[in-house]
Amino acid sequence: MSGLKINDISMRFDLPNGGSVQALKNVTLDIKKGELLSILGPSGCGKTTLLNIVAGFLAPTEGQTILNDKKVEGPSLERGMVFQQGALFEWMSVRKNVSFGPDMKGMPKAESKIIVDRLLDIVGLQEFKEKAVYELSGGMQQRVALARCLANDPDVILMDEPLGALDALTREKMQGLVLKLWKETGKTIILITHSVEEALLLGERLIVMAPRPGRIHKEYRLPFAELGVGKDLREVKKHKDFGKTREEILTMIWDMEEEIMGRTESAA
Amino acid sequence: MSILLIYIMIFLGCMIGYKLVSGFLTKEHDYTSLKTVTFGDESSVESNRPASIMSIIAIFFIWGSFTGSTIVPSFLHVPGAFTGEVSLPYEAKNDAGSTANGQINILVFPNGENPSVEPIDAGTGFAKSEAVKVQAYRSALISQSDLLPDGGAQITSIAGKPIAPGDEFSIDQGLVRMTDKGSIAFEPYKGWQMEPIWLPAPESVVTRFFDLAQNGYQNVTLWENLYWSLYRVLVGFFLGSIVGIPLGYAMGLNSWFRGWFDPIVEFMRPVPPLALIPLIIIWFGIWETGKISLLFLAALWIMVIAARAGVSGVRISKIHAAYSLGASKWQILKNVIVPNSLPDIFTGARVAMGVCWGTVVAAELVAAEKGAGKMIIAASKFQNTDIVLTGIILIGIIGYGIDIMMRVAEKYLIPWKGKG
Numbered sequence: 001m002s003g004l005k006i007n008d009i010s011m012r013f014d015l016p017n018g019g020s021v022q023a024l025k026n027v028t029l030d031i032k033k034g035e036l037l038s039i040l041g042p043s044g045c046g047k048t049t050l051l052n053i054v055a056g057f058l059a060p061t062e063g064q065t066i067l068n069d070k071k072v073e074g075p076s077l078e079r080g081m082v083f084q085q086g087a088l089f090e091w092m093s094v095r096k097n098v099s100f101g102p103d104m105k106g107m108p109k110a111e112s113k114i115i116v117d118r119l120l121d122i123v124g125l126q127e128f129k130e131k132a133v134y135e136l137s138g139g140m141q142q143r144v145a146l147a148r149c150l151a152n153d154p155d156v157i158l159m160d161e162p163l164g165a166l167d168a169l170t171r172e173k174m175q176g177l178v179l180k181l182w183k184e185t186g187k188t189i190i191l192i193t194h195s196v197e198e199a200l201l202l203g204e205r206l207i208v209m210a211p212r213p214g215r216i217h218k219e220y221r222l223p224f225a226e227l228g229v230g231k232d233l234r235e236v237k238k239h240k241d242f243g244k245t246r247e248e249i250l251t252m253i254w255d256m257e258e259e260i261m262g263r264t265e266s267a268a
Numbered sequence: 269m270s271i272l273l274i275y276i277m278i279f280l281g282c283m284i285g286y287k288l289v290s291g292f293l294t295k296e297h298d299y300t301s302l303k304t305v306t307f308g309d310e311s312s313v314e315s316n317r318p319a320s321i322m323s324i325i326a327i328f329f330i331w332g333s334f335t336g337s338t339i340v341p342s343f344l345h346v347p348g349a350f351t352g353e354v355s356l357p358y359e360a361k362n363d364a365g366s367t368a369n370g371q372i373n374i375l376v377f378p379n380g381e382n383p384s385v386e387p388i389d390a391g392t393g394f395a396k397s398e399a400v401k402v403q404a405y406r407s408a409l410i411s412q413s414d415l416l417p418d419g420g421a422q423i424t425s426i427a428g429k430p431i432a433p434g435d436e437f438s439i440d441q442g443l444v445r446m447t448d449k450g451s452i453a454f455e456p457y458k459g460w461q462m463e464p465i466w467l468p469a470p471e472s473v474v475t476r477f478f479d480l481a482q483n484g485y486q487n488v489t490l491w492e493n494l495y496w497s498l499y500r501v502l503v504g505f506f507l508g509s510i511v512g513i514p515l516g517y518a519m520g521l522n523s524w525f526r527g528w529f530d531p532i533v534e535f536m537r538p539v540p541p542l543a544l545i546p547l548i549i550i551w552f553g554i555w556e557t558g559k560i561s562l563l564f565l566a567a568l569w570i571m572v573i574a575a576r577a578g579v580s581g582v583r584i585s586k587i588h589a590a591y592s593l594g595a596s597k598w599q600i601l602k603n604v605i606v607p608n609s610l611p612d613i614f615t616g617a618r619v620a621m622g623v624c625w626g627t628v629v630a631a632e633l634v635a636a637e638k639g640a641g642k643m644i645i646a647a648s649k650f651q652n653t654d655i656v657l658t659g660i661i662l663i664g665i666i667g668y669g670i671d672i673m674m675r676v677a678e679k680y681l682i683p684w685k686g687k688g
Contacts, residue, residue: 057588077594087585090684091607100603101593134687145589152593 004031004054004156004188009063011049011214022213023049024060029207029216031190033155036182036225038191038203040249042256046214047192048160054190055079055158067155077101080154082145082162088133094120094144095129101152112151119147122184123177139170146181159191163198172233175201183229196249200224200242201233208249210256212263218252220245270460275330282322290318328470336461337469346460349404351378354441354454357428360395362421368393370415372426374408375401376441376456379464394418405463407455415452422450468654473661476654485655486646488638494662496638500556500631501624504563508620512568513613516575517605526576533572541566541627545634554635559628566627567620574616578609611678611685618674625667640666 006029014020024046031037039047052058054065056075065072067079081087088097095116096103102112120126123143125136133141142162149157159178163171175198182189193199199206204225210217222245228236236242306312332340336348356372370391377383388399396415402408415423424430426444429437436445442456464472480490518525519533541562548565552558582605590600632641640663647655678685 055588055592057591075588075591077592079592081589081592083585083589086583087589089586089590089604089607090687091610091682100590100595104590104593104595104599104603132684132687134684148589148593154592158592 003033003068004190005029005066006031006050006054007063007066009050009053009060009065011046011053011058012061024053025213025215027063027214027216031156031188033188034186036189036191036202036204037207038193038199038205039207039209040193040196040199040203040253041209041214041217042211042253042260043194044214044260045209045211045256047209049214050209051158051160051190051192054156055081077105077152078155080149080152080157082142082149082157082159084161085138085141085165088141088144088148090132090134092133093130094125094133094136097133097144098129098147098151100148105152115151116147119150122150122181123147137170138166139174142166142174143177146177150181150185150187154187156188156190159189161192161194164194171198175233176228178202179225179229182225196246196253197237199249200246201228201236206249208252211260217256271330271334275326278326278329282319282326286316286318286322331467331470334460334462335464335467335469337471339470348461349376349378349459349463350441350457351376351404352441354439354456356426356444356452356454358395358415358423358426358452360416360421360423362394362416362418367424368395368421370395371397372410372415372452372454373397373399374454374456375399376404377401378404394421395423402454402456404456405458407453409447410452410454412450412452423452426452465651465653468657472654473657477658477662480655480658485643488643490643490662493638493640493643494666496636497625497628497632497640497663498666500559500563500628500639501621504560504628505567505617505620505624507560507564508567508624509571509617511564512571513575516572516577517579517601517609519572520576520579520609521601521605529572533569536565537569537573541623542630545631549635559631559636562631563624563627566623570616570620570623571613574612574619575609577616578612579605581612582608607684610682614674614678614682614685618671618678621670621674622667625663625670629663 006027009024009027010022011024012020012022027046027050029037039050041047049058053060054072056065056072056079072079075081089100092100098119099112099116102115116129117126120129123146125140125143125147128136128140133144136144145162162178163174166174178189178191179202181187189202191199191202193202200222201224203220203222206220206222207216208218208220209215224236224239224242227239300312300314303309303312329340329344331337333344333346336342336345352375354374354376356374358370358372359367360370361367370393371388373386373388375383375385383401385399385401388397390396390398394416396417398410398414400408400410412423413419423446426446427439431437431444431446433446433448433450436443438444440457442454445453445455447453468476477490484490484492515525515529519529520526544562544565548558548562552561586604586608587600590604595603628639629641632639633645636642640659644656644659644663647653647659
């Protein structure tokens, strides 16, 4: 069966001052193909570390990631990445950025042009394709980043706070776009965010992580992503369970934060 | 000191004058003009173009005024050195107590002229009359034995003023002094203007420039001199870059390379290239090999550091993105690391070109057959100050020109600079 398995991953590394950090402990996740998973947690809970391990940028000290029955050994084009911002190549035009993956594979120009044009249509940037990326607004740049990732047709898309640097309005529009892309392409998406609302909206399945050591704290199955496809996301937020779940998760994260604060205070 | 005071006065005068005049001009009405807080707001401080123009005019004005130049109307010249004729009647007294009158005629002639002196009748008394000539800025000495050949007499007064050995007094045309031995020294009034040997007038620098352009200096044309300096800079910079940039990349990409070369680079970086000249001369001699090696070393460390900074400055998310888009190491180097480092490399290249240009001139001052630095050091040995000035101005213009060309190239070649 094709899917992404995160098998009992632990991550522990030494610090220069002699101590060590347990960034992740026994994290296990089984992600089905086409699943939209959002990961939420207070800072320092290891969510970015987990994503970097899945992407293949970091090697876990224990456990393994398996995608399509193959062990993840390093970065590869089956696992596309969308970063917060500043990961576009500003020396290339929008079109060149999007066709980067196909170009690296040595795909013929005619073939890659079709892919690029289709993706630019989807993200609505067809008329900007010859522009330099630094001429675009932040939201447009993230649409280029999404298109660039999709151009490689990855099995899994990993998003590391892709909308974190956008203003609230643009962010809401982009959330709609992510949902649309998820539904249209049927890709597996893992999204890291520190916004509870975003995690609720963009998570068929939502994982709340806890810090020290980083571990899975609670898991939800949510209807909002499915409801939100092609809809006004503000309507989804009015759903009776939305506010309730949001409060529940917020309290959970607040408690974690307070526990950390208490721990550091008593340590000091 | 007085020049500094005059300069400050011109500065303040222009500033206040411009303020007054600009009040009547049509006001700009852009966004900056509406800012009320300008003190401390760097973005609202733009270079005032009229001030720059006035600044350049002021420099030429002072230069012209203090050299008696034709580019400044003569009533604006500071007082020049006295030229012309001075008559100093004198009275002498001999041991017998009788007095006699004589006269000293002094012709003060400007530089570059050599007039003949009108002879003067020596007179009949024991005090003889003398006519002498002296160049402006020099002093004339009229010995006692010429004036009082019979001996046993003393000059008692000059131009109606009593004088004794060791005394001196001023007249309008200069300073009259009697030496301890009774001779008369006359120092013509020097004025405020510079002697051409210290500072030639602007027009004589221009004339000299055309002369140099046509006839050259010491059998080397001006263009040859400049060509050789530029050639050395370009070759030295090129060699420094083709070694320095790959080395900088290696240091930015590999920890062994960085560890190995860091001590060398960090040690060599603060050593001024000029300090290497003696060693370079011992090793490579004074010919081209020596100079190009020196410029190679001057450019090398700057380019190494620039390339290393360019590689280290790449955002890790760009590299990660490229890897997860399926790029190989080589593709990442070519498509991500190199373009990302170009802005830093260009900045380094600008600095390196400036340093190389300064170093080549200094190296030529020490030893060279041809070159801009050689031309000015040779001219200074013969006190051809106008050639020295022409050379300095050309060196400045070329250095500035190189920098402007690099900036223009940067704008066209790497438009994404600072936009990442």
